[in-house]
Amino acid sequence: MAELHVLYFAWLRERLGRAEEALALPAGVTTVAALRQHLIARGDAYAALAEPTVRVAVNQAMAGPATRVAPGDEIAFFPPVTGG
Numbered sequence: 001m002a003e004l005h006v007l008y009f010a011w012l013r014e015r016l017g018r019a020e021e022a023l024a025l026p027a028g029v030t031t032v033a034a035l036r037q038h039l040i041a042r043g044d045a046y047a048a049l050a051e052p053t054v055r056v057a058v059n060q061a062m063a064g065p066a067t068r069v070a071p072g073d074e075i076a077f078f079p080p081v082t083g084g
Contacts, residue, residue, distance in 0.1 A: 002071030004035070009078035012054065015045040025071050032056050033065035035075065053080055 002025040013019045029035050036056070039046050048054070056063045057076040069075060 004069060004071070005074045006039075007074065007076040009076065011079060012048055012077055015048050017045070025069070030068055030070075031065065032058065032063050032067045032069060032075070035069055036065075036077075049077060051079075054078070055080060 004023045004025055005020065006023050007020045008016050008018060026038055029038050036049055040050050055078055056067075057078070058067050058069060059074055060076070
């Protein structure tokens with residue numbers, strides 16, 4: 001089965017209670033936006049992925065909503081990094 005490697009960082013990791021997961025790529029999920037909506041639909045802590053400040057990277061490159069996702073990709077969700 002085609003899988004994605006999904007990573008969660010910072011407070012997302014804390015809310016979800018996991019740093020990563022292998023996720024079977026659902027039929028029809030071909031973009032970052034569709035993947036995000038699929039995860040949000042799981043409910044509970046996954047609703048945090050709807051926060052507009054949450055960023056996404058695909059294979060370690062910043063990605064927008066229309067960025068394609070494919071089996072074997074690494075998808076990272078993370079809040080913006082702040083410095084001081």
